[in-house]
Amino acid sequence: MGGTVSVVDPAPGGAFYDIPAAVKDASGVYELQVKQARLKVNGTAVTLLTYNGMYPGPMVTAAKGEKLKVRLVNMLPKTTATNILGHPRNITNLHTHGLHVSPSLMSDNVMRMAAPGATLDYEYDLSCEEPGHLNFYHPHVHGTVAEQYWGGLAGPLVIADDATSPLAGVETHVMMIKDLTIASGVPEPYTSTSQFMHGKEGKLVMINGRVNPVLNIRPGQVQRWQIVNACNARYLKLALDRHTMQLVGTDGGLLDRPYPLSTIILAPGERIDVLVKADQGGGAFKLLSLPYDRGGMSGLQQITLLTLAYSGLLMDDRIPATINPQAQRQTIDLAMLPRKQITLGMMMGKGYINGISFTGMNNCYTAMSMVGDYEVWEVYNNSGMDHPFHQHVNPCQVLSINGGDPGYASLYTTAPAWKDVVNIPKMGSATLLVPVRDYDGMTMFHCHIVEHEDIGMMGAWHLMSGPMGM
Numbered sequence: 125m126g127g128t129v130s131v132v133d134p135a136p137g138g139a140f141y142d143i144p145a146a147v148k149d150a151s152g153v154y155e156l157q158v159k160q161a162r163l164k165v166n167g168t169a170v171t172l173l174t175y176n177g178m179y180p181g182p183m184v185t186a187a188k189g190e191k192l193k194v195r196l197v198n199m200l201p202k203t204t205a206t207n208i209l210g211h212p213r214n215i216t217n218l219h220t221h222g223l224h225v226s227p228s229l230m231s232d233n234v235m236r237m238a239a240p241g242a243t244l245d246y247e248y249d250l251s252c253e254e255p256g257h258l259n260f261y262h263p264h265v266h267g268t269v270a271e272q273y274w275g276g277l278a279g280p281l282v283i284a285d286d287a288t289s290p291l292a293g294v295e296t297h298v299m300m301i302k303d304l305t306i307a308s309g310v311p312e313p314y315t316s317t318s319q320f321m322h323g324k325e326g327k328l329v330m331i332n333g334r335v336n337p338v339l340n341i342r343p344g345q346v347q348r349w350q351i352v353n354a355c356n357a358r359y360l361k362l363a364l365d366r367h368t369m370q371l372v373g374t375d376g377g378l379l380d381r382p383y384p385l386s387t388i389i390l391a392p393g394e395r396i397d398v399l400v401k402a403d404q405g406g407g408a409f410k411l412l413s414l415p416y417d418r419g420g421m422s423g424l425q426q427i428t429l430l431t432l433a434y435s436g437l438l439m440d441d442r443i444p445a446t447i448n449p450q451a452q453r454q455t456i457d458l459a460m461l462p463r464k465q466i467t468l469g470m471m472m473g474k475g476y477i478n479g480i481s482f483t484g485m486n487n488c489y490t491a492m493s494m495v496g497d498y499e500v501w502e503v504y505n506n507s508g509m510d511h512p513f514h515q516h517v518n519p520c521q522v523l524s525i526n527g528g529d530p531g532y533a534s535l536y537t538t539a540p541a542w543k544d545v546v547n548i549p550k551m552g553s554a555t556l557l558v559p560v561r562d563y564d565g566m567t568m569f570h571c572h573i574v575e576h577e578d579i580g581m582m583g584a585w586h587l588m589s590g591p592m593g594m
Contacts, residue, residue, distance in 0.1 A: 295348065302329075
C-alpha cells in the first residue's frame with residue numbers, strides 16, 4: 125500500500141535503559157515468572173503480561189558449551205475464558221527463538237505447556253551454539269502466541285562472545301524493539317479476525333520499553349548494538365542519521381567482516397548486530413525506522429526510535445577489519461540435494477502452508493528431513509503481504525530472493541549470514557540452503573507475524589535420525 129507517509133517524531137525521552145540481567149538461583153537456574161504487572165509505559169499505567177514483572181523480560185545470558193537451565197513458572201490467574209480464536213487463555217510455555225538446540229524433552233520443545241499454577245523446567249545443551257549472537261525468548265502455544273507476545277511476553281537471550289572476539293570490550297547495548305497500543309489501561313485487545321489477518325501494529329514503538337530514549341556516545345567511540353525486532357507484525361527499516369551502520373552479525377552468529385549499510389530491513393523476529401562509530405564531531409542524531417510497505421493495509425510511517433547524543437571526551441576507536449574468520453558461504457553442489465517446496469497463503473481468516481491450515485499436530489503440513497542432510501527449500505508467498513519465514517532449530521543461508529527490497533536480497537545472498545528468519549516478499553519467493561544438523565525431534569516453521577502463526581500459517585518439521593527423511 126503506497127500513499128502518504130506519516131511522521132512519528134516524539135521528543136527525546138529519558139536516558140537509554142539497558143535491560144537488567146536475569147539472575148541465577150543457588151542451583152544455577154534462571155527462573156522466569158509469568159505474571160501480570162501494573163507498569164508505566166510512556167507515562168501511562170498499563171497492566172502487562174511480564175516475565176518477573178519486567179517489560180521487556182530480563183536478559184538471559186549464556187555461553188557456548190554451557191547447560192542453560194530455565195524454570196518457567198506460570199503465575200497467571202486461572203480462567204476458563206477463551207480468545208476470539210477459541211483458544212484457552214493463560215496457558216503458556218517458552219520458545220528460545222534462534223538457539224540451535226534440541227526440540228525435544230526439556231529443551232526447545234514447544235509442545236510442552238504450563239497451565240496457571242504449573243511449572244516447566246527447561247535445559248538447553250549449548251555445545252553446538254555459535255558464540256556472540258542475540259536471540260530471544262517468548263511463548264509458543266498455538267492460538268495464543270499473538271496475544272501473549274503483544275501483551276508483553278518477550279525477553280532477550282544473549283550467547284556471549286568467545287574470549288578471542290575482536291568485539292570483546294566494545295560498549296554493547298541490547299535493543300529490543302517492540303510496539304504497543306494501550307486502551308483503557310491494558311494492551312489493546314483483539315476484537316476481530318481481521319486483526320489476525322493483518323497483524324497488530326502499535327501506536328507506541330519503543331526500545332526496551334522506552335519511547336525515543338537518549339543514548340550517549342563519546343566522539344570517536346564505537347558502540348555495538350544488538351537489535352531484535354520483537355514487534356508482532358511491524359517491519360523496521362533502520363537508518364541512523366548521518367552515520368553508517370556496520371553489520372557484523374545476523375540471526376545465527378557473527379559475520380566474517382563488517383558490512384557497511386545506510387539502511388537495513390528488520391522483519392519481525394530478525395536480529396542484527398551492528399557497530400556504530402561516532403564520527404560526526406558532535407550533535408544529536410536520530411535512529412529512524414523509515415517507511416516500508418509490507419503489503420496488506422499497512423500504512424507508511426517514519427518513526428524516531430532513539431536519539432544518539434554525543435557527549436564526553438574524544439576517543440579514537442577503530443572498526444575491526446575482521447570479525448569472525450570462520451564465517452563463510454556454503455559451497456555445495458545443489459543439484460543432488462533434497463528439495464522442498466513450501467507455499468505460504470492466506471484466505472478467509474486463515475493462514476496456510478501448502479494448502480493446510482495448522483490446527484494441531486494431527487492437522488498440519490509436516491515436512492520430514494534426515495539429520496545430516498543439506499536441503500534446498502523453495503519458499504513461495506502467494507499473498508499480498510510480506511511474510512517473515514521462521515524455522516526452529518536449524519538456521520539457513522539464503523541462496524536467492526525473488527521480489528521485495530533489492531538491498532535485503534543482495535545482502536543476504538552474498539554475506540555468510542546464518543538466518544532463522546527470512547523475509548519472503550509479497551507474491552515473491554526465496555530459496556534457502558538448510559542444513560539439518562545435530563538434533564532429531566519434532567519442531568516447527570511458520571510466519572513470524574505471530575497472528576498469522578495463530579491462524580494456521582505454521583507447519584511441523586520432523587527431524588529424523590534414520591534413513592526416512594524426505
